[in-house]
Amino acid sequence: MHSTLDDIDHKILSILMNDAKTPYTDIAKTLFVSSGTVHVRMKKMEDMGIIKSFNLQLNHQKLGYDITAFLGIYLNKSSQYDIVAKALEAIPEIVDVHYTTGNYSMFVKLICKDTDHLRTVLMEKIQKIEEITRTETFISLRESISRPIKIDE
Numbered sequence: 001m002h003s004t005l006d007d008i009d010h011k012i013l014s015i016l017m018n019d020a021k022t023p024y025t026d027i028a029k030t031l032f033v034s035s036g037t038v039h040v041r042m043k044k045m046e047d048m049g050i051i052k053s054f055n056l057q058l059n060h061q062k063l064g065y066d067i068t069a070f071l072g073i074y075l076n077k078s079s080q081y082d083i084v085a086k087a088l089e090a091i092p093e094i095v096d097v098h099y100t101t102g103n104y105s106m107f108v109k110l111i112c113k114d115t116d117h118l119r120t121v122l123m124e125k126i127q128k129i130e131e132i133t134r135t136e137t138f139i140s141l142r143e144s145i146s147r148p149i150k151i152d153e
Contacts, residue, residue, distance in 0.1 A: 017148040067112040068140040072104035080131040087129045
């Protein structure tokens with residue numbers, strides 16, 4: 001799939017990863033192509049599954065969510081991953097779920113208002129999922145880097 005992308009596709013992605021609000025007309029001018037070309041290529045990359053979604057990156061603290069935490073989850077059996085992932089999906093505070101190697105079966109990122117909110121989510125939602133044997137919680141003190149991966153052009 002990667003080989004079907006050309007230099008223009010890579011440049012379009014790079015521009016949008018730097019600033020997702022860049023209008024297609026501005027991208028077209030920068031790349032010396034028509035805005036229709038940019039639109040068609042974006043649609044192609046969406047259809048290929050390269051572009052999964054368009055999201056806003058928010059400052060959670062300014063919205064009253066002061067705690068970012070990571071949770072290592074141990075499962076009874078790793079085969080229960082899909083069941084647990086589905087249950088975790090229903091918890092709105094959880095923003096990322098990963099199936100991992102190493103100590104944990106799963107690694108989760110969640111955003112909460114404060115430590116009381118975090119405790120409530122852990123005790124009343126996550127730890128009540130019967131396939132989970134135990135969890136380890138890590139509270140982020142500061143995020144220094146949050147960026148998309150730089151793709152080869």
